[in-house]
Amino acid sequence: MTPPRTVLITGIGRRIGQHLAAHYLAQGDRVIGTYRNHTDTVARLEAQGLIALPCDLTQTVDLARLVTRITQLTTQLDAIIHNASVWFDDAECAADPNKILALYAVHVTAPVALTLQLHTALPAQSQHGQAGRLVVFITDAQCLNGGSAHAHYFASKAAAESAARSLAKKLKPHTRVNTIAPGLIMFHPHDTATERQQRLAQNLLPFEPSATAIAQTLDYMLACPALDGARITVDCGYTA
Secondary structure: OOOOOEEEEOOOOOHHHHHHHHHHHHOOOEEEEEEOOOOHHHHHHHHOOOEEEEOOOOOHHHHHHHHHHHHHHOOOOOEEEEOOOOOOOHHHHHHOOHHHHHHHHHHHHHHHHHHHHHHHHOOOOEEOOEEOEEEEEEOOOOOOOOOOOOHHHHHHHHHHHHHHHHHHHHHOOOEEEEEEEEOOOOOOOOOOHHHHHHHHOOOOOOOOOOOHHHHHHHHHHHHOOOOOOOEEEEOOOOOO
């Protein structure tokens, strides 16, 4: 029987992060999750055993506190899942340039800093050439193609892809670093039936996969020790 793992997931307050936290708690793993705002969702996950830590990833002081707190909680860290994300279009960024900084902080600089600081504070081990830790960046299936209304958002996600590849080289052989690039995973409640049909029609596989598809991909990454420096696109063929 596989012993429980210790998994860190950023951005567990909603959608994919919420599902991943519940998924690994249900498997008996010890899950540490970060949130920006304490919500009913976070409280429900805490009731299931989540260790929830507040952290604004745009603030370096919060990152330092987070690393200190994690090292107080555990001596072992099996996986780091950089899931936290913000979404601003170019018009919002033009109106408030601080939103551009937030995109890069949440998607790139904070995950890189957190990975490296935890690598120093809680060194991963390598046995027989196999890494003792998995780091995963959740990016975006479309980030390498871009989008006319979200240049800053897609650029920050593409930068996260590049950072992950660099970290895979830097942290070998003790840590594996991969990316998962989701497309449409789940609709928002306000999406109309027409909008949903139009969006699904753009996929090779016209269905809404749900966050379960991301959990399944993460399970594969955790189980396959040979997967490193890899990108898996989960988008029902949207970018094929």
